[in-house]
Amino acid sequence: MKVRVRVPASTANLGPGFDSLGMALNLYAWIDMSLAERTSVRLIGEGMPGVPTDKSNLIYKVAQMVFDKAGVSHPELEIAMYSDIPLTRGLGSSAAAIVGALAGANALIGSPLSDDELFQIATELEGHPDNVGASLFGGLVVAFWDGERAEHIRVEPHEQLEVLVAIPHFQLSTEKARGVLPRQTTLERAVYNVGHSSVLVAALCTGRLDMIPRAMKDALHQPYRASLVPGLADILENAAEHGALGAALSGAGPTIFTLVDRTSPRKRELEGYLKETLGREGIECTALWLSPEPSGVTVRAVQPEEDLADWVKSLRSGVGA
Numbered sequence: 001m002k003v004r005v006r007v008p009a010s011t012a013n014l015g016p017g018f019d020s021l022g023m024a025l026n027l028y029a030w031i032d033m034s035l036a037e038r039t040s041v042r043l044i045g046e047g048m049p050g051v052p053t054d055k056s057n058l059i060y061k062v063a064q065m066v067f068d069k070a071g072v073s074h075p076e077l078e079i080a081m082y083s084d085i086p087l088t089r090g091l092g093s094s095a096a097a098i099v100g101a102l103a104g105a106n107a108l109i110g111s112p113l114s115d116d117e118l119f120q121i122a123t124e125l126e127g128h129p130d131n132v133g134a135s136l137f138g139g140l141v142v143a144f145w146d147g148e149r150a151e152h153i154r155v156e157p158h159e160q161l162e163v164l165v166a167i168p169h170f171q172l173s174t175e176k177a178r179g180v181l182p183r184q185t186t187l188e189r190a191v192y193n194v195g196h197s198s199v200l201v202a203a204l205c206t207g208r209l210d211m212i213p214r215a216m217k218d219a220l221h222q223p224y225r226a227s228l229v230p231g232l233a234d235i236l237e238n239a240a241e242h243g244a245l246g247a248a249l250s251g252a253g254p255t256i257f258t259l260v261d262r263t264s265p266r267k268r269e270l271e272g273y274l275k276e277t278l279g280r281e282g283i284e285c286t287a288l289w290l291s292p293e294p295s296g297v298t299v300r301a302v303q304p305e306e307d308l309a310d311w312v313k314s315l316r317s318g319v320g321a
């Protein structure tokens with residue numbers, strides 16, 4: 001049996017919801033997985049430089065965790081991967097890889113693990129539930145992890161929301177961007193974030209898009225991470241004046257995430273503003289218009305001879321789905 005997994009990218013935090021809010025985006029990674037005589041890992045395309053192709057590969061290692069947990073022995077796997085999610089840019093590539101590997105391996109052995117079990121494993125591996133929750137369940141995921149269990153509620157993304165991301169042409173690892181955060185904070189900052197994050201979630205649930213510009217503000221992580229992404233502070237302060245509903249660092253960065261009203265006549269202005277602001281700091285970026293993705297990870301059986309590279313080609317030519 002061979003399975004084909006599609007897993008969406010995600011943006012975490014949405015400003016104030018540090019480690020607790022995540023939104024799936026319509027940008028995907030694809031993984032083909034089947035049981036094999038000898039393990040092989042094939043990377044398709046140029047999107048995963050430096051990713052190992054031996055048994056140290058994250059997908060392989062995570063798949064083994066599923067087999068161990070399910071009490072089955074399947075050490076050898078044939079894996080092929082293609083990804084449109086840029087690595088180490090704050091769009092949840094590692095979470096997508098973890099969720100894709102969990103879902104694929106689980107399906108290969110008859111799905112003994114529930115979605116909740118996959119969510120618990122994924123959260124523990126990633127260290128926070130925001131990206132993995134969004135990649136697993138799709139939509140907007142509101143979640144917490146108390147160190148033992150992760151809980152989440154999935155919210156249908158509002159149909160009027162569109163997303164513009166500016167992806168700088170440099171990498172910033174989540175580890176480094178977490179390393180600059182202070183271990184302690186003040187009561188004022190904690191209260192600020194609880195209030196803003198709560199109102200943001202309520203606004204997204206009730207369609208109060210007018211509240212987003214004021215609610216999408218953060219005092220817990222972005223002020224400390226701003227020095228890692230020159231131009232970020234300016235964008236957080238001024239993006240709303242250039243047509244964004246709100247702006248945030250996407251996950252741990254360096255990608256900058258803006259929420260936009262789909263019907264806004266100011267989309268070009270916003271795109272120009274983001275590029276110019278980063279450009280003034282000497283940062284080249286790729287601007288990408290995306291939408292919230294309502295579906296989480298999906299897995300389907302394919303014929304053994306169906307090749308992921310052909311599937312990717314058909315997607316590129318607009319034939320696939």
Ligand SMILES: Nc1ncnc2c1ncn2[C@@H]1O[C@H](COP(=O)(O)OP(=O)(O)O)[C@@H](O)[C@H]1O
Pocket residue numbers: 029048051052057058059081083086087088089090091092093094095097172173174175251252
């Ligand atoms: N498909 C993949 N296969 C193996 N490792 C991956 C894959 N995708 C991402 N990774 C690992 O995750 C790392 C990026 O994780 P991280 O720093 O959290 O950034 P982000 O998740 O925001 O892209 C990559 O450098 C790579 O080691």
Ligand SMILES: N[C@@H](CCOP(=O)(O)O)C(=O)O
Pocket residue numbers: 010012013018019020089090091092093094128130131174177178221250251252253
């Ligand atoms: N809440 C985490 C999210 C990290 O997301 P990533 O996409 O950058 O891996 C954080 O802010 O550190």
